[in-house]
Amino acid sequence: MNPTDDELKRIEALIDSTQYHLASESLLRLITETNLSHTQKLEYDILKATVSNKIGRFTESILSVESLTSIPEILHSPVKEISLLSLQVDNYFRLGQMEKCLDLINTGKGKIDQHADFSQQDRIKHTAILVNIEAGIFWQSGSSKKALELLLDLYEIQKDTATPDELADTLEHIGVLYNETGDHTKALQYLDEALAIVLLLQHNPRLALLYNNFGWVHRLLGNMALALDYFEKSMKLEVQSGNEYRLAVVINNIGKLYYQQGKFEQASQYLVRSLQIGRKIGNPFELSTFLFDLILNNIELNKQDQVNLYLNEFQKVCLNNDNIRIMQRYQLAHALFLKSSDELRLKFQAQEIFKEIATGPVLEHELTQLALLNQCDLLLSELLITRKLEILDEISPLLDKLIYVADNQHSYFMLAKAFLLKAKLAIIGMDIDQARIYLSSAQKYAMDHQLDFVAIQISEEHDKLLDQQDVWESLPDKSISIEERIQISGVNFQLLRKIREKTNDMEPQKTEIPVAFILMNDCGPMIFTEKFESNFDYNDQLFGGVLSALHTYCEELFSRSFDRAKFGKYTIILYSKSPILFAYVFIGASYEAQKRLSSFIDKLGKNQNLWAQIEASVDANNVLKGEILQEFLQMFYECFPESKF
Template identity: 30%
Template sequence: MTKLALKVLVHARELLDQAKFGEAHEIIANFENVESISPEDQLSALLIKARIYNYQVQYEKYIKIYEHAYQMSQDLGLVSESVEALIGKARIAFTGDLNKASTYVKDAERRLNSIADDPSTSMLRSGLLQIKSWILFLKANYNGAAESAQECLKLTKKVKLGNKLDLARAYSLLGWINTYQRNYTKALDYAMKSLECNKELNFGAAIAGNYSLIARIYRFEGDYDQALEYCKQSLSIKELINRNRLDVLQTLAQIYYLKSELNRALKYQQQAITLAEESNIKDQLIQTLFGMSYYYRVIGKHNLTKEYAESSLKLSEKWGSVLEKADALMILINTYIDEGSREKANHYFSRLSELYDQTKDKGDIDISVSFLLSKAYMLKSSTRMRDRVEAQALYKELIDRTSEYALIFSLSSLCDLLLEELSMHNDPNILDEIIPLITKSLEMAEKAHNYFWLAETKLLQAKLALIQMNIEEAKRLMVQAQRIADLHGLNLLAWGISSELDKLLDQVDIWDTIKKKKGPIAERIKLASTNGVLERIQGKRAVEPPESVDEQSTVLLILSEGGVLVFSYPFSNEWKIDEDLFSSFLSAFTSFSTEFFSKGLDRAKFGDDMMLMESISSFSFCYLFKGQTYLAKQKLIKFIEEMQNNSSLWQSLEDHYEASQVLELKESPQLESLITEIFPSNS
């Protein structure tokens, strides 16, 4: 290599390490046009150009160049360069060809071991460990991926070897791996370190990729607001590459699915499918098609479920994606079972069984969860008791697996089977089997930060309390379930749970009658309506908004400690003229407030009305109405917030409280205006 060639190539590498890809590419392009360069220099330039395209994630370009570079290195007998080219060729893994990528890695390892004494091979070893880790990650072998990624990071951190580009990539890889290992604190730490490196380099595309990863971590942690914010930041960067844009779109779809906003989830998932098709990103296309089939199954549109699952299955077979093929077969089996098409389900299960037999002895691919879940679901749908007993045994086995989906589906399906058995045999001892399952489900949902699962399981626990005739406990658990949903922005689910509690309060007399006559367990299970919540947990039904009911305001009261009236606003004529209503309510206030604050409730029935109470400072705000509590509570909270934010109104309230006087409406036109603005008129 001439001094001039050495100087040019070193400068190009320096620019590359600073993420100045345009300048580096221009230097290499000019260098390649020089007629007198040697084949060795030409190969060096080719490998630098491939690295540029690699960092810019232009798969087709850099794989083509690496193939050319590999052939040149073979012709020239250069081992190090052939290893580098093989490592580059192995990045074909990102187009979905994991088997071919693994072959390239093994070949690179063999060649690298032949020059193990060469001290200049550290960079090659780092690159080899990185792509090996990615391949293991894409095969869902997260422990193996983590081991290789940690070795890669150690090598990259060496002062003479590492640069910020490679360091950022190593951190990002560990961020992805730890995300799927559910080590979210570690994952976020690695993602932030990668982001810091990329910001120092002003590497826009990588920064957008970091935001995409951080959004996914927050989504897994159940912090949907933060996840949405990082999705927004990622999409705002013009250098965002299509693969990372796909990650963002799928994260958005998942968030809105968990928030029960299925139309928005479908919109983002369709955008992801279109982008994956246009960009020919095969692995992501398979995943997006499967995701769409899953969402349509939740909605109950079985024809579309099957259509998208079949598309995912065909592409999985074409490109050798075994895990995705198993998932597509599983959803087709389950959907045909739900439709009652057992012959079709058997056909797909035979294909899944064959695939399972082919892979069960291979350590790098494990489809046992998909196989066992499908088998258990088929047995569960059988009319034969022997099959249903076997299904129970399989679900118990699956509960010990690490897959979150397997846990959710198995625990809820096992509860479903046991509740059916309980209904048939009226044997309360079966409850002793169900209760630990609910407890485990709550623990696992909290550990997984899956707040949809947690809130729904808490609702199921409330329904189990009803079956056991613990009505007060059921009320308390429903309030807890709604609070979990509210806290994590699951508004539609919170509304649905609130309606369940309203329904229970309306049915208290029915439950009391069943309790007195010691009604059979089957009658209690039917009245408790456990099917809906179990099907939602299993992904077989969407959360549906409760039927809208016109709200009729009755009276708004502000009371001080001990139930002393500070302000009242009757909406109905009955409360305006009937002083006995006021006095009966005030005399019952102490018992109501005890029920609210000692039992952790947020509502109660007063005659035909529902009553909400919120305690702020020295005051209790009470709102009596007819209608849906969830929407009414939002109005009451808004009213209280507006009162607190208006210093003159709040001061007037405190002045009347201290003077033991009732605040008259004529004294505060602002207050009347606020009430009529927020609460519905009954006129």
């Protein structure tokens, strides 16, 4: 074989093995150092168009394909003609030129039907490429269910005839669409099936895409640490592949995750970088995502000038593209900016936009939930200004709708925020016990899903409310004004705070001072006690009875085992893990205390052997001793180093 033909085959193998940058360098060297024959130049141009697409140079790939489509050798080769047409469809899709995409898809389907030389397997293969992109167009235009139907039908056709790589492509896209429609369980099921195939194929670009999509699902589920791990794996592979288009998406997802955790400065670094790459590529759909997330982050950072600049850029994207999802993102971003203003007329404008999105078709579940949350927040502001308690009747069903939708979507960030808002409404209604129930629910959602900045905020509000319990109990009736109710509670009634308040919220105002730790049978008898303060003196039997009664009360009141009570300067946190009741007494803010107790109990529960022995000791004589006690103490001292040895 001719050495040049060998080199072309080698470059083709590099592309197949996803070594795109190496393939690109080899193509450049080949064209500058070798005189190619007509046939070799044709193969070279096809490879160049393919590599350009794979590394995100879509405009360059379009020009290469256009130069090839009129060449007789291409026109007389159905496989090459359809392959180039599919490549062109993907190029236009990545650039957001959907009308051209759809025209080419219809042309491609017609050509596949016309060519008698195509085998059934070839027909399915090339149709699948076009249908996957067609589903992507429907998804981006807000028709996720239609897109999902297309791919499920395709999968039924493919599953017995498609190659593993082709099947993985469809499985992944089905997983993405299930995630988009809110069925995260099915999303993970299909993504897992795709991952099993891709790991066998060792196909790194597909693996990078899958890791990104796993991260996306887990971010929505509130598994932030796992989501970040997936995103970082994806980013590493995308850097290696050199595909800037996909790299920008992953970087933006990392920024969005940091935003959701309240790490706004850290988020900004990633979000700005993704926008810079997105501008170079020019896909309006992705640009709208990057701009939306960056605007929300800058609102939190109180960078109004930057928000204005990004909104102006966003508006131009909308004017040049007739896409309802892009428009809805812009409307919501604009409404959130208006809401951040101190001017009432702008807040009223924002309220109308929130209402329109919340009651309109669900194009993106996150956007609908965000609109509902902010609609409720502005109604609460209206209630505080007008003092019309009947507004509560308007807010309550909206909040219930938000909680229902967020619960079905496993949107724990929204659930935490919604229950915090319900707690504020309960305070206005002077139902303090119910407010504490909502605050406990809100904090549990936030703590269980690594939403630390939300959890800290909620915990501090709960502490403030608890500090005023004697005042609430002394009030004779509900005749006091709304302003007095809010003032007594000490709770901040603005859902979105100024940046200086946000910064303070990121860290607890003070750490707790440990006083005592008690491990007891949930029926009453103490198993283990540790005093951190020598002057904290109590009768074991009497104190055990008090804790047992408090636990029963909390179970009845909160329907949860993890809550707090306050006695003078002491706060007590109780946690039940049957048959054990844990009690931690401390002075100070609750958040760090809750995290520490929760961490200790998690570690204890993961040591299945130790936990089984503790359970057996409880059943036998309520005493820890010997090796069981020593192993327990080692773990206890790691979590509570202030303890005496």
